[in-house]
Amino acid sequence: MNRNTFTNCVAGALMGSALALAFAPLAAGAQEKGAIAASVADQKSLFYIAAVDGMKAAAQEAGLQLNVASANNSSREQINQVQNLLVQQPGALLFISQDSTAAAASVRAANQADVPVIAVDQRPESGNGKIATFIATDSVKAARDLCTWLFGQMGGEGEIAILTGVLGSTAEQQRTKGCNEALAQHPKVKVVATQTANWDENEAFQATQNILTANPNIKAVFAESDAMSLGAAKAARQAGRTDLLSVGIDGFPTMFKAIRDGLTQATMAQIPYKMGQMAVQDAVKVLKGDAASIPAEQYQDAVLITKENVEKFKVTDFYGPAAERY
Numbered sequence: 001m002n003r004n005t006f007t008n009c010v011a012g013a014l015m016g017s018a019l020a021l022a023f024a025p026l027a028a029g030a031q032e033k034g035a036i037a038a039s040v041a042d043q044k045s046l047f048y049i050a051a052v053d054g055m056k057a058a059a060q061e062a063g064l065q066l067n068v069a070s071a072n073n074s075s076r077e078q079i080n081q082v083q084n085l086l087v088q089q090p091g092a093l094l095f096i097s098q099d100s101t102a103a104a105a106s107v108r109a110a111n112q113a114d115v116p117v118i119a120v121d122q123r124p125e126s127g128n129g130k131i132a133t134f135i136a137t138d139s140v141k142a143a144r145d146l147c148t149w150l151f152g153q154m155g156g157e158g159e160i161a162i163l164t165g166v167l168g169s170t171a172e173q174q175r176t177k178g179c180n181e182a183l184a185q186h187p188k189v190k191v192v193a194t195q196t197a198n199w200d201e202n203e204a205f206q207a208t209q210n211i212l213t214a215n216p217n218i219k220a221v222f223a224e225s226d227a228m229s230l231g232a233a234k235a236a237r238q239a240g241r242t243d244l245l246s247v248g249i250d251g252f253p254t255m256f257k258a259i260r261d262g263l264t265q266a267t268m269a270q271i272p273y274k275m276g277q278m279a280v281q282d283a284v285k286v287l288k289g290d291a292a293s294i295p296a297e298q299y300q301d302a303v304l305i306t307k308e309n310v311e312k313f314k315v316t317d318f319y320g321p322a323a324e325r326y
Helices: 003-017 028-032 048-061 075-087 099-112 140-154 170-184 201-214 226-237 251-260 272-287 322-323
Strands: 037-041 065-070 093-097 116-118 135-137 158-164 189-196 220-223 245-252 267-268 298-299 301-308
Touching: 037 048, 037 075, 037 140, 037 226, 037 251, 037 272, 048 065, 048 322, 065 075, 075 093, 093 099, 099 116, 116 272, 135 140, 140 170, 140 201, 140 220, 140 245, 140 251, 140 267, 158 170, 158 201, 158 226, 189 201, 189 220, 201 220, 220 251, 226 245, 226 251, 251 267, 251 301, 272 298
Parallel strands: 037 065, 037 093, 093 116, 116 135, 135 298, 158 189, 158 220, 220 245, 245 267
Antiparallel strands: 267 301
16 A cells, blocks of 8 residues: 555544454364463553554454563563463464564574464564564655655755664664665765664754764754654754754654644654554464464555644554553
8 A cells, every 4th residue: 555545544444443353253272272462572662552552452352361561671571571471371472572682582482382473563583483473564665755755855955864773673774774765866865974862862862962063064863763853853952953854753642743843844653553453363363273374574554744744643543542641
């Protein structure tokens, strides 16, 4: 589906059918294994909160018991939690890894326990483990589209800075690749600074302060997350650079407000609530013995949100009911 088509239908599709997953009744054998488990990196990030909320809603709709453990951003804690979840012999493990260490050890443990792994957002890249499917935002396309839009706002030329997420993470690699593809089509746009800010607003604020001091002529900052975009925009405002463009990827409520207020210029909104639902939908297929029908990769489009269309959408369209609390 192209972005324009997706943009036109996403509000109705996500809100109107938030719980309308087509779950067939489970067979008797599946009912006996009617519990699934989820291990997530944290329950502080709204993305992960929304993903888990989607999992819970879909599990309730399907009549499944869902056991959720949050690793509180600790690799060691996640490894231990996954081991404890596997002792309960769930029918499937829904898995959002904290990092490559937790991913490798946890997937290996699940494989040894013969529990299928449904990975969400972060692909377990190392350890030679096997997963049933990978559900995530198409971050390459999201970053390519966002950077292309940004370069258009710059008139196709000028200096930019890039703030990257946690180095080596799936999202960081894919978003860097996507923007590099856009840069290849815009030779007059020059990257004069690249710094890692680890998805963090405060780190991005400090990084941008340093970047602006060393590179006073930059026109824009491409941040690989909304939090970093907000940090960059606030640093620019403090430095009197109200003309600096700042964009990110996530679609957080704070970013919607920042776009409305003119602090930032754009975000690519993800659909974590739906991705959580999809993970449970795939778990149902596993329980019914239909794992072979699950695609190996399930990339989801993000939606470009700018000042021109921000009023057409609600954050709940993408992040589910939890977004209203933020």
